[in-house]
Amino acid sequence: MTVTSRQIRLAKRPVGLPDISTWELTTEELPAPGPGQILVAVDHISIDPAMRGWLNDTRSYVPPVGIGEVMRAIATGTVIASESPERPVGSHVRGMFGVADHVIVDAATTDPIDPAIASEATWLGALGMPGMTAYFGLFDVGRLRDGETVVVSGAAGAVGSVVGQLAKARGCRVIGIAGGPDKCAWLEEIGFDAAIDYRQGDVTAKLRELVPGGIDVYFDNVGGEILDAALANLRRGARIVLCGAISSYNAEDLPPGPQRYMALLVFRASMTGFLVFDYADRFPEGVAAIAALIDSGALVARETVVGGGIEGFPEALLGIYQGINTGKLVLTVP
Numbered sequence: 001m002t003v004t005s006r007q008i009r010l011a012k013r014p015v016g017l018p019d020i021s022t023w024e025l026t027t028e029e030l031p032a033p034g035p036g037q038i039l040v041a042v043d044h045i046s047i048d049p050a051m052r053g054w055l056n057d058t059r060s061y062v063p064p065v066g067i068g069e070v071m072r073a074i075a076t077g078t079v080i081a082s083e084s085p086e087r088p089v090g091s092h093v094r095g096m097f098g099v100a101d102h103v104i105v106d107a108a109t110t111d112p113i114d115p116a117i118a119s120e121a122t123w124l125g126a127l128g129m130p131g132m133t134a135y136f137g138l139f140d141v142g143r144l145r146d147g148e149t150v151v152v153s154g155a156a157g158a159v160g161s162v163v164g165q166l167a168k169a170r171g172c173r174v175i176g177i178a179g180g181p182d183k184c185a186w187l188e189e190i191g192f193d194a195a196i197d198y199r200q201g202d203v204t205a206k207l208r209e210l211v212p213g214g215i216d217v218y219f220d221n222v223g224g225e226i227l228d229a230a231l232a233n234l235r236r237g238a239r240i241v242l243c244g245a246i247s248s249y250n251a252e253d254l255p256p257g258p259q260r261y262m263a264l265l266v267f268r269a270s271m272t273g274f275l276v277f278d279y280a281d282r283f284p285e286g287v288a289a290i291a292a293l294i295d296s297g298a299l300v301a302r303e304t305v306v307g308g309g310i311e312g313f314p315e316a317l318l319g320i321y322q323g324i325n326t327g328k329l330v331l332t333v334p
């Protein structure tokens with residue numbers, strides 16, 4: 001079987017937001033899969049805030065995407081030709097397939113996914129990398145204890161919405177911070193105790209009002225001024241989980257540092273960064289825990305699915321920085 005694959009490649013490194021000239025659409029004929037390989041028709045591509053960082057030619061936790069290389073992306077798809085007994089034709093897989101509509105990969109680099117348990121989009125969201133980030137970030141890095149007070153930013157997104165619901169399932173009081181009244185209403189609908197719309201003014205004062213006793217765990221997805229607002233409202237012994245800082249990912253100049261970092265000293269608090277990939281050996285534990293909560297109705301897995309195929313990738317990526325998503329942002333490939 002010969003298949004033509006189409007890919008989105010990095011044409012040049014962006015400054016600030018990645019505009020359309022950042023990308024190039026290419027096509028290539030794929031050979032038949034070799035021993036141990038599979039040919040995958042990609043169905044869903046995960047759109048992740050971290051993608052912007054992968055475009056910078058700087059030292060990071062993964063090498064930058066090279067000029068001319070296919071854009072890195074986690075994706076799911078269906079096996080359409082196989083030289084691997086573990087991944088037969090018709091089975092569903094997840095892997096680092098990149099922004100492409102067909103790929104040939106070593107079967108061993110893929111995870112099998114079961115569409116009877118959840119949709120492919122959920123396997124990219126609550127049961128995928130964002131769900132694992134929420135689970136290990138909250139419990140291992142945040143060392144959450146039952147009944148504590150948790151504040152999470154980026155709360156209506158893929159990671160944040162799972163963080164808040166996991167904390168609720170442990171009997172915690174949970175405040176979410178998100179952009180806009182619709183997202184805040186949804187957070188309250190899925191069980192958050194309160195939600196703060198950061199676009200409507202003074203987050204520091206609203207936190208003081210909602211959490212007078214202080215925050216035990218602040219799960220930070222956004223950095224910037226919202227991090228400072230949380231620092232101003234800590235309880236003694238608080239843990240800040242440094243998950244991400246999306247507010248600065250497209251900044252052209254280095255953003256100012258946190259102004260209130262002395263709160264870490266005053267409140268004997270800690271702030272710890274982590275990478276979900278370091279927990280890869282324990283993903284089955286996280287998947288089992290979150291799948292059980294979804295099954296019991298205690299956790300709502302939501303995705304925003306945008307169409308347009310791989311040509312829709314440049315716009316979808318800009319969309320995540322504009323906050324078009326509630327839950328996990330996923331691009332479908334026709």
Ligand SMILES: NC(=O)c1ccc[n+]([C@@H]2O[C@H](COP(=O)([O-])OP(=O)(O)OC[C@H]3O[C@@H](n4cnc5c(N)ncnc54)[C@H](OP(=O)(O)O)[C@@H]3O)[C@@H](O)[C@H]2O)c1
Binds near residue numbers: 050133245276321322
């Ligand atoms: N450490 C790790 O291993 C790891 C793994 C996965 C993800 N992360 C990080 O976790 C964070 C959340 O990732 P995600 O995949 O769950 O994304 P997401 O929350 O689903 O989507 C990003 C959200 O960020 C918000 N946002 C955009 N610009 C913002 C700004 N300037 N200030 C405040 N909020 C802004 C938008 O929501 P609003 O409409 O609410 O603004 C948008 O929907 C990111 O920082 C990501 O890099 C880290």
